[in-house]
Amino acid sequence: xxxxxxxxxxxxxxxxxxxxxxxxxxxxxxxxxxxxxxxxxxxxxxxxxxxxxxxxxxxxxxxxxxxxxxxxxxxxxxxxxxxxxxxxxxxxxxxxxxxxxxxxxxxxxxxxxxxxxxxxxxxxxxxxxxxxxxxxxxxxxxxxxxxxxxxxxxxxxxxxxxxxxxxxxxxxxxxxxxxxxxxxxxxxxxxxxxxxxxxxxxxxxxxxxxxxxxxxxxxxxxxxxxxxxxxxxxxxxxxxxxxxxxxxxxxxxxxxxxxxxxxxxxxxxxxxxxxxxxxxxxxxxxxxxxxxxxxxxxxxxxxxxxxxxxxxxxxxxxxxxxxxxxxxxxxxxxxxxxxxxxxxxxxxxxxxxxxxxxxxxxxxxxxxxxxxxxxxxxxxxxxxxxxxxxxxx
Amino acid sequence: xxxxxxxxxxxxxxxxxxxxxxxxxxxxxxxxxxxxxxxxxxxxxxxxxxxxxxxxxxxxxxxxxxxxxxxxxxxxxxxxxxxxxxxxxxxxxxxxxxxxxxxxxxxxxxxxxxxxxxxxxxxxxxxxxxxxxxxxxxxxxxxxxxxxxxxxxxxxxxxxxxxxxxxxxxxxxxxxxxxxxxxxxxxxxxxxxxxxxxxxxxxxxxxxxxxxxxxxxxxxxxxxxxxxxxxxxxxxxxxxxxxxxxxxxxxxxxxxxxxxxxxxxxxxxxxxxxxxxxxxxxxxxxxxxxxxxxxxxxxxxxxxxxxxxxxxxxxxxxxxxxxxxxxxxxxxxxxxxxxxxxxxxxxxxxxxxxxxxxxxxxxxxxxxxxxxxxxxxxxxxxxxxxxxxxxxx
Numbered sequence: 001x002x003x004x005x006x007x008x009x010x011x012x013x014x015x016x017x018x019x020x021x022x023x024x025x026x027x028x029x030x031x032x033x034x035x036x037x038x039x040x041x042x043x044x045x046x047x048x049x050x051x052x053x054x055x056x057x058x059x060x061x062x063x064x065x066x067x068x069x070x071x072x073x074x075x076x077x078x079x080x081x082x083x084x085x086x087x088x089x090x091x092x093x094x095x096x097x098x099x100x101x102x103x104x105x106x107x108x109x110x111x112x113x114x115x116x117x118x119x120x121x122x123x124x125x126x127x128x129x130x131x132x133x134x135x136x137x138x139x140x141x142x143x144x145x146x147x148x149x150x151x152x153x154x155x156x157x158x159x160x161x162x163x164x165x166x167x168x169x170x171x172x173x174x175x176x177x178x179x180x181x182x183x184x185x186x187x188x189x190x191x192x193x194x195x196x197x198x199x200x201x202x203x204x205x206x207x208x209x210x211x212x213x214x215x216x217x218x219x220x221x222x223x224x225x226x227x228x229x230x231x232x233x234x235x236x237x238x239x240x241x242x243x244x245x246x247x248x249x250x251x252x253x254x255x256x257x258x259x260x261x262x263x264x265x266x267x268x269x270x271x272x273x274x275x276x277x278x279x280x281x282x283x284x285x286x287x288x289x290x291x292x293x294x295x296x297x298x299x300x301x302x303x304x305x306x307x308x309x310x311x312x313x314x315x316x317x318x319x320x321x322x323x324x325x326x327x328x329x330x331x332x333x334x335x336x337x338x339x340x341x342x343x344x345x346x347x348x349x350x351x352x353x354x355x356x357x358x359x360x361x362x363x364x365x366x367x368x369x370x371x372x373x374x375x376x377x378x379x380x381x382x383x384x385x386x387x388x389x390x391x392x393x
Numbered sequence: 394x395x396x397x398x399x400x401x402x403x404x405x406x407x408x409x410x411x412x413x414x415x416x417x418x419x420x421x422x423x424x425x426x427x428x429x430x431x432x433x434x435x436x437x438x439x440x441x442x443x444x445x446x447x448x449x450x451x452x453x454x455x456x457x458x459x460x461x462x463x464x465x466x467x468x469x470x471x472x473x474x475x476x477x478x479x480x481x482x483x484x485x486x487x488x489x490x491x492x493x494x495x496x497x498x499x500x501x502x503x504x505x506x507x508x509x510x511x512x513x514x515x516x517x518x519x520x521x522x523x524x525x526x527x528x529x530x531x532x533x534x535x536x537x538x539x540x541x542x543x544x545x546x547x548x549x550x551x552x553x554x555x556x557x558x559x560x561x562x563x564x565x566x567x568x569x570x571x572x573x574x575x576x577x578x579x580x581x582x583x584x585x586x587x588x589x590x591x592x593x594x595x596x597x598x599x600x601x602x603x604x605x606x607x608x609x610x611x612x613x614x615x616x617x618x619x620x621x622x623x624x625x626x627x628x629x630x631x632x633x634x635x636x637x638x639x640x641x642x643x644x645x646x647x648x649x650x651x652x653x654x655x656x657x658x659x660x661x662x663x664x665x666x667x668x669x670x671x672x673x674x675x676x677x678x679x680x681x682x683x684x685x686x687x688x689x690x691x692x693x694x695x696x697x698x699x700x701x702x703x704x705x706x707x708x709x710x711x712x713x714x715x716x717x718x719x720x721x722x723x724x725x726x727x728x729x730x731x732x733x734x735x736x737x738x739x740x741x742x743x744x745x746x747x748x749x750x751x752x753x754x755x756x757x758x759x760x761x762x763x764x765x766x767x768x769x770x771x772x773x774x775x776x777x778x779x780x781x782x783x784x785x786x
Binding site for chain 1: 394424460463464465631663664665666690694695696698707709710711715716717720742757759760763764
C-alpha cells in the first residue's frame, strides 16, 4: 500500500509504503515507487498510529440496546450484585452488542482491543464463549485480546479459579484479577491464583484495582514484587490504581519506583469524580500509563462511546494537560502506550513499525485531541478497513 | 409555525404551533389548524427548549484561529497576566472569532447567550465595543446579554470602575465581579462597586468567584446579604463557587440556605480536577444551578467547543448523574435553569412559553445527553434559524 501526502505527528509531510503488515518506507512526496493498486492520497491529512483500546468490557455493554435505567449503588460489591440481576434483562445477545461496538470502535480508529470478560459462578463461561465467537467472526479486521476477569472475586466465589483455568485453555489470552483486599478479603489467596494461572498457562496479567489509599498502594507493591519473582516484567497491567491518587508523597514515590522497575503498566480512564493516578508524575518515574474506555453504556455507567480521542480529551481535562507537550502525551496514552502494555511491537510511525494506522482530519496531534477530529480512514495490518468513515466489511 | 409529530421531553407526541415568539398550542398530531406556510414535520424527533448559554467569554476565544500554545500558570493572577500578553498576539479580530463561535453555538441548539467581556486598564472598552457590534450584527438570529467583567480586578486596577460604568451606559447588560478577596484583597471595596453600579444602572449582577474554602463561602453569604438588601432577588448569579465543594456540612448548609433565600443562581462548568459545587445537594436546598461552557479554546483552556449537550455530559460524569432522573436534571441545567438565571421567562415547552426550540435526533432526553445527539433544527422566536444542521443566515 502507498499512502501519499501524509502529515506525520512530527510535522513532516511524507509518502508511506506498507507491506506484510509493516511500514516499509517513508519518503518525500513522490519519491517512493507506487504499486498499481492500493494508492491512498490523503492530501495532507494527519497519519498516526491506529488507536489501541487497552481496557474495555465488550460483554457488559448494552450498545445498540435500549437504555437500561441506571441503579445507584453505594460500593463496588453492590454494583456487582446489581449487575448480576440486570444483565439477564437485556434481551439483545452479547454477541450482537459486542460486535456492533467493535465496529463502532474500528470506525473511531481503533484496530486492537483488550477486553475483559466476566467469569463468575452464575454466568460461568457463557460470555467467554460469546466473545471468542465474535473475535473469530471479526478476525480479518480487528485484533482482540481477552482477559479472564473474576468480576465477583476468586476466593469468595467458589469455582471461579477452575472456570478461569478452563477459559485460558479455551483461548482466553490473559489472567484477570480484582481487588484482592476489597472483594476477596484475601490478598495472598487472590494473587496466588492469579500468578499461579499465569505461570501454568504462560500468560500475561491484567488486574482491576479499585482498592484505595495505603491498602491499594500496598497491593501495587505486592503485585510488583510477584511480577519480578515470576519474571513477568512488561507483561503485567494494573487498571484504575486509584490509590496512587490518594497516598502521601513518600508512599507514592516508593510505589511508583517499584512499578517502573517491574515494568507494570497502569491504565486510567481518569473518571472525573474520584482520585486518579497522577499521570505526569507516574510518567516521570518511568511508568507506562495508558488511557482506555472501560465501561460503555452498561450497568456501571450509561456514558461512554468507545471513541479513544474522546477519552484522550477527558484525560487532558482531568489531568490538566493543556500544554502542547501534555496533549501529545495524551495522544500517546491511546496509541503507543497501550501498545506497549499489550505487547504490540514495534508500534509507531517509523520504518519497520506495524502498519495499523488512522487518518485524521486535523492539522496536528494537538488539534486532533482538542477537536476530537473526524476519522477519515483506518488501515489495519496494511489494509484499508475504514474508508471515508465507513467500515469495509 | 406548525411543528408536527414532535416527541416532547415528557414522552408524548404532539403537534405544536407558535406565534409571535410564543408556543400557542400543543395538541394530538393532526388536531391543530395548519397555516399554509412554515410547517415542519419532525417525524417523532425530540422537541425541547433551545439551550441557554449562561456563561461564556466570547471576547477571549481563539475560535477559528490557530492554536495558541498553552502556557502554565500556578494561580489565577498569573493566568490573567499571561492572558494580557498573549491576547495581543492573536491576529484574527475579536469580532470574527466571536461571530464564528456564536454561529457554531447556534448550530448546537443555543439561541440565547450571556457572555462576559473583559474590561481592564489595558484593553479598556475595546472588547465591549467589539461584542456590542457583533450582537447588533446577529440580532435577528440570537439573543446576547453582556456582562462588564473586571478580569484584572476593580480595586487593584485603577480606572476599571469608571470603565464599567461607561460600558453599562453603552449598552452592556450586567455588572460583573471577580474574587473580591483573591484578586482585589478587599471584599467590601469590591462589592461596594459591583452593587453600586447595579443600583445606579438598574442592572443585574454576575460574579466570578474562584475563592475557595471558608473565605469563598463567606463571600457567598456576603453576596446573598447584599442581594437581599438591594432587592435584587433572582437577579444575581455567582459563577464557579468552588468553595461550595470544599467546606464542612454545617457551613455548606448555612450558605446554601442563604443563596436559596436570595434567589441567587450558581453556574458550574464542573471542571474535572477541582472541587465543584455539589449540584444535587444545592438543588435540594432550592438553589437554581446551571451549567455553561465558560472558556472555549482560549488562554485559560485549549478545550471547549460551545456544545451545551457536551457540557451536560461532562456535568453528569463529574457529578455522578447516571440515573435517568439525574440526567434529565443535567438537561434542565443547560435549558430551563440558565433561562431562570438570565430572567428569560416563561421558558419550557408548555403553552405560552417562549418559542425557542431545538429538534434533536434522540428517542429521549436521557439519550440526547448520553449520545450528544445530533441537532436537526433550531427555532428562535418561532422562526427556523438552523435547518438540517445548517445555520440560515
